[in-house]
Amino acid sequence: MTDVRIPAEIIDEGEGVISVWLFRDGETVAAGDVLAEVMNEKAVAELVAPASGQLTILVSAEVPVKKDQLVARIT
Numbered sequence: 001m002t003d004v005r006i007p008a009e010i011i012d013e014g015e016g017v018i019s020v021w022l023f024r025d026g027e028t029v030a031a032g033d034v035l036a037e038v039m040n041e042k043a044v045a046e047l048v049a050p051a052s053g054q055l056t057i058l059v060s061a062e063v064p065v066k067k068d069q070l071v072a073r074i075t
Contacts, residue, residue: 002051004072006038006065010047015064016040018047018071025057029074038065049074 059071
């Protein structure tokens with residue numbers, strides 16, 4: 001199992017928002033796939049899958065997120 005967290009490169013300080021998940025809960029993803037788009041105060045950044053497997057989304061789109069927050073798991 002691999003945790004998917006918001007990296008500091010996307011949100012350094014403060015909050016951001018997952019604007020859209022590009023895969024649905026339960027879908028199979030490959031390492032390097034863009035899982036979601038995350039808006040911070042400066043731009044929109046891509047959240048990339050760190051591993052391959054089945055995606056479990058833990059935080060819905062449009063919910064505020066912070067640096068290093070757990071947002072999904074890949075099994």
